[in-house]
Amino acid sequence: MSNVAARRAASAGLLNIGERPLLQQAAAVFAGTIALAIASQIAVPMIPVPVTMQTFAVTMIGALYGWRLGFVTVLAWLGEAALGLPVLANGASTAAFFGPTAGYLASFPIVAALTGWLAQRGWNGRNVGLAFGAMLVGNALCLAVGGLWLAALIGFEKAMLVGVVPFILGGVLKSALGAAVLKALPGRWTTSAR
Incomplete structure (x- = not known):
């Protein structure tokens, strides 16, 4: 496999969507935004x-x-929200991009990229402990960025009490669920290129 092909394969993820035709990638992005809207x-x-x-x-x-x-x-999902589509929690408006949730929202693309990057390097369904770690790192990054934004609005101590601490257990549980789902998926995990 050439270096270019190895790099493409390494960024494709479990579903190998990054190696599929552009139309299939676009359909996957659309499906992902729907999944995010439902999860919201x-x-x-x-x-x-x-x-x-x-x-x-x-x-x-x-x-x-x-x-x-x-x-x-x-x-793309955040773009849909910015256009006013009701894809955020409780159908939140574009005001969410400037209010208490803005830091969490801003972290989401980075969280997806970081989790994907870790999964492509073996922190995936092949090793449930590392998969849990990848998910936990993503959740922790979200809480850190969201908490910092919230601290700028309401102060550090209050932000930690209402915007971080109550979400730690949920982050751990969601990470465990994510790792379990990755482990249960058919074994298409590779030892991706570094």
Whole structure:
């Protein structure tokens, strides 16, 4: 395999979408944005930030699609939200990009890319412990960025109390669920190029 082919394969993710024709990649991005919109509606209302399945969907899209297409998919979903489509939690408006949830939303494309990058390097369904680690790192990054943004709005201590600490257990549980799903998927994991 040439270096170019190895790099393409390494960014394809479990589903090898990055190696498929452009139309299939576009369809996968669209399907991913629908999955994210649905995951956004699975929510437990909390103030100022609701608990949703968004981070689960974001990390799974990264692991399944690969870092590049995962990043693009989450960015497309945010683009849909910016256009006013009701794809965010509780049908939130574009005001979500400036309010308490903005940091979490901004972190999502990076979280998908990081999780996908780790999965492509062996932190995937082949090793459930590493898959859990990849998901947990993604969830932690989301909480860190979201918490920092929230701290700028309401102060560090309050942001940690209402925007980070209540979500730690959920992040651990979503990471465990993500790792279990990756482990249960058919074994197409490769030892991807570094």
